[in-house]
Amino acid sequence: MKEGPDIALIGSLIGDPARANMLTALMGGRALTATELATHAGITLQTASSHLAKLEAGGLLTQRKQGRHRYYALSEDEVGLMLESIMGFAASRGLTRHRPGPKDPALRKARVCYNHLAGDYGVRMLDSLVAARQIEMTGDDLVLTDAGQARVEALGIDYAALKKLRRPICRTCLDWSERRSHLAGSLGEAFLTLFIDKGWARREQNSRAIRFTDTGEKAFSELFPQY
Amino acid sequence: MKEGPDIALIGSLIGDPARANMLTALMGGRALTATELATHAGITLQTASSHLAKLEAGGLLTQRKQGRHRYYALSEDEVGLMLESIMGFAASRGLTRHRPGPKDPALRKARVCYNHLAGDYGVRMLDSLVAARQIEMTGDDLVLTDAGQARVEALGIDYAALKKLRRPICRTCLDWSERRSHLAGSLGEAFLTLFIDKGWARREQNSRAIRFTDTGEKAFSELFPQY
DNA sequence: CGAATGCTTCGATTATGGTCGAAGTATGAA
DNA sequence: TTCATACTTCGACCATAATCGAAGCATTCG
Structure with missing residues (x-):
């Protein structure tokens, strides 16, 4: 009768508001640094670091060390699809969300x-x-x-x-x-x-x-x- | 910068092990009573009742009162699809789960x-x-x-x-x-x-x-x- | 070599929520 | 009506985990 805990684990990872905001931010397909993700989630860098470690351990995120930055991105296409289906259902019963704004335009070119x-x-x-x-x-x-x-x-x-x-x-x-x-x-x-x-x-x-x-x-x- | 909390809400609903077991049991497509779902989740009826109320409030479940029983089922096809995508991802990184056993065979026919x-x-x-x-x-x-x-x-x-x-x-x-x-x-x-x-x-x-x-x-x- | 930046780890606090016992409500059976 | 079953509500307890300050590590820049 013991049911596997796996979907609960994934759900709990997505279930925290801070982590949900991070994942939503990463749904844009671009990798983001830990600091940026902390800003998106509205939490301090320490807390964000803890969350990111959990998301990575859960297989939702991958990490790329780049100098003194760490870029995080969704690990697989399947993660994006999963999040998309959740967002689709969530959107069908209420709240909408808005896209984060553009970045500094000067340095984007070269x-x-x-x-x-x-x-x-x-x-x-x-x-x-x-x-x-x-x-x-x-x-x-x-x-x-x-x-x-x-x-x-x-x-x-x-x-x-x-x-x-x-x-x-x-x-x-x-x-x-x-x-x-x-x-x-x-x-x-x-x-x-x-x-x-x-x-x-x-x-x-x-x-x-x-x-x-x-x-x-x-x-x-x-x-x-x-x- | 305020990101919508919706996917976090859905995630947290799925994130509790007891609720996850209930949802998994309901993925069979059959409606189940509160008592049966409590058994699947391994919790008391009181706790199950609380969980079921939350799942219903979140739009994941619908309820049908039938005599002194209450039958719960997934509310929409979209819920099942969402859960399936999560289970698919969860299955891709580990635990498998088994189907609940058959019921009393005598009364099934008529x-x-x-x-x-x-x-x-x-x-x-x-x-x-x-x-x-x-x-x-x-x-x-x-x-x-x-x-x-x-x-x-x-x-x-x-x-x-x-x-x-x-x-x-x-x-x-x-x-x-x-x-x-x-x-x-x-x-x-x-x-x-x-x-x-x-x-x-x-x-x-x-x-x-x-x-x-x-x-x-x-x-x-x-x-x-x-x- | 410092100094600064980006991030992690540790530790302590706090709060959310899962849990169950006890009591209450509703429906069906006798 | 009385009893039994199915479920809900209330209240209290308790554990998990989210949070942040402080300190530590790694990397880059001057």
């Missing part, structure tokens, strides 16, 4: 992320490289293909030198504004350096923004077309 | 329910009448059609006499074993009386069981074919 390009341009660059089969992306792992290596060398990047470094050449980095992956690692740094060296882009003062010149814009669009 | 036929035969009878468009069933309301009225009179039931009574002619009654509706009301009583008068069936001693004779079985199958 900015430096430690040492590589991030923002819309960063995401577009990686997307384009993957679409052109110059980088293979399986999950979070990036591998430069032979075609990619040739392309990189043709651009004047010293690939052999990159290989000698202990740092990974290709890494994914979760984008602050786009919340999708862009290219990090030594190759990502090399690309940004290239853009700046060529005079296509330059860093803003007292900001992480990257400003592309007109010729830079044009060259970037030719190098990394959008499909 | 028995008297106060004054009318219940059990498998009772359910089959109503199903057949509805399928033949002699009774229209909208929700819990039953209406005898013109064709149904003619059929009833052809069988020798005094429909005019039934109409004079204050009792409702057609009523649904939730079946103890089948947990689906069968025909109650004065017409239900008239049918059972007819079966007994014709010698097709008789009541068992000290039991609520109804035993059909061979000719009764045959006549019943002809009168109420299964589609």
Whole structure:
């Protein structure tokens, strides 16, 4: 007669208002930091940390460590579907909810992320490289293909030198504004350096923004077309 | 920034182990009494009553008063779908659950329910009448059609006499074993009386069981074919 | 190397709510 | 009417867990 406690566990995870707000925020499909999620839930960072640990232990969330940030996202499509069905039923009996507002618009286009390009341009660059089969992306792992290596060398990047470094050449980095992956690692740094060296882009003062010149814009669009 | 609390409410309802066990038991699609649900949950009747009131207030359950019993069932298809998605996710990370065992086999086939036929035969009878468009069933309301009225009179039931009574002619009654509706009301009583008068069936001693004779079985199958 | 930021862990407080005993209500049976 | 069954309500107890302050760890920046 002993009934399994599993659906109760999932329910109780969703049942706390703070966690429910976090999950709702993550339903947008973008990864969020612990601090952001704490704000969404209206609780302190300590409490949020506890909740996030529970959600992760319950399999609802996955965590990506990114520098001193921790980005949380829904772990599987199934989690989203489950939440959607609950939200659908809940919506059918009352309360509506509103979407969180947009973010700072200035840095969304292009900015430096430690040492590589991030923002819309960063995401577009990686997307384009993957679409052109110059980088293979399986999950979070990036591998430069032979075609990619040739392309990189043709651009004047010293690939052999990159290989000698202990740092990974290709890494994914979760984008602050786009919340999708862009290219990090030594190759990502090399690309940004290239853009700046060529005079296509330059860093803003007292900001992480990257400003592309007109010729830079044009060259970037030719190098990394959008499909 | 105030996020709606609705999915948290639903989650917390599902999140309690006792309530989760009740909901799981109801996922079989059959209505269950408060006492049965208390047993499934492993709690006392008082506690179960409190839980059931909450689940009903949350819109997950509906209640049907039937004599001194209260039958509870999932309120909508959407509830079942929601629970199914949660169970699917929960199952994908661990515990399995087992189905509750079968019930007393003796009375399942046919028995008297106060004054009318219940059990498998009772359910089959109503199903057949509805399928033949002699009774229209909208929700819990039953209406005898013109064709149904003619059929009833052809069988020798005094429909005019039934109409004079204050009792409702057609009523649904939730079946103890089948947990689906069968025909109650004065017409239900008239049918059972007819079966007994014709010698097709008789009541068992000290039991609520109804035993059909061979000719009764045959006549019943002809009168109420299964589609 | 500090200093600052992002997050976790620990510990204590507090409150929500699950639980059951006892008593009360409603329905059916005798 | 009286008794039995099915269920609800009330009240009190108790355990779980949500919360936050303070301290600790990890990472980046200057």
